[in-house]
Amino acid sequence: MQARIFETLKTVLRARKITYAELARRLETSEPTIKRVFAARDDKLSRIVEICDALGLALEDVVAQAKRTTVTPVALGDRIEAQLAGDPSLFNFFILLHDGMPVEEIARQFKLDPGDTLRMGRKLERLGLAEVQATGRIRLLLEHPIQFRRDGPLHRALMKINLDFVRQVFLAQDTEAAAFLTQSRRISGDTARHMMTELRRLNRELSEMARQDQLTLPTSELKSYKLSLAWSHVKFSSLLTIEGK
Incomplete structure (x- = not known):
């Protein structure tokens, strides 16, 4: 997400014809420092806020614009x-x-x-x-x-x-933040496709919220979580065994 934010900021600089030297002057730092920050496309949140302030931008507007980029x-x-x-x-x-x-x-x-x-x-x-x-x-x-x-x-x-x-x-x-969930149901093709759409939407939502957390929160407050989803028509004869007499 930070890389896309810096790409958005570079677009703003080009549109306003503001050089790295001019941005450095506004931030009271050196041009090489600004060049390193934009080359790395990665820095602490306070630096990004300073750049936004120097350009007269709201951070939320920059983030919203960066989020529009299709990944x-x-x-x-x-x-x-x-x-x-x-x-x-x-x-x-x-x-x-x-x-x-x-x-x-x-x-x-x-x-x-x-x-x-x-x-x-x-x-x-x-x-x-x-x-x-x-x-x-x-x-x-x-x-x-x-x-x-x-x-x-x-x-x-x-x-x-x-x-x-x-x-x-x-x-x-199971806990409030972790659980194993499973169920099988007999449903229509339309319902199956709807559920697949919703599961993909959930996966995208998780990805975006993770980027926001990593952008705004200190590392000490983040923990690794993993989501594994499997959704498909199931042929139970390949999974279960029922033996007659």
Whole structure:
């Protein structure tokens, strides 16, 4: 989401013929600093608010404009998927980064040292998926949602992650923020298509709310959640067994 906000701000600068130098003067900072901020397309919320104020814009208007941008999932391609499939730790590191988990939190949860995370960052850099900056910070170059091929090189890894997740939720106690929900009903084709539309809408809503949370809240207030949905006509004879005498 931040990348799209900065793209919106760049559009405003071009439309008003305001240079980075002029924006830097209004913010009482240096032009190289402004160039770095826009090149990284990532900064703290206070900086974004300052830029909006300097341009006479309301943050909510900029966010609303950025949200109008259609975000189309992108495919990584078989070559990159195959290399990630051949290095499960790198693939897991990548998907956590892409979900917005800070490197420091990944390192804490998986007991990685700075050398480990730097090596993984360099590997992602060679794949064209990330940039390791001079400070050692790893910046992903791909903000768009990713559409992994379920029949591609990462097939087994994706299946394992999702089945293990469903198993964990199934075995755990339901809470106000987490639960395993399932039901089967005999319904019409129209109802089935309506439910699929609603489930896709829910998935998009979750994606947008996650971007807003990551933009406005400190990392310490965020936790990782996962949604796995399966909706389809079911042939019970492939799932159940009923034996006669």
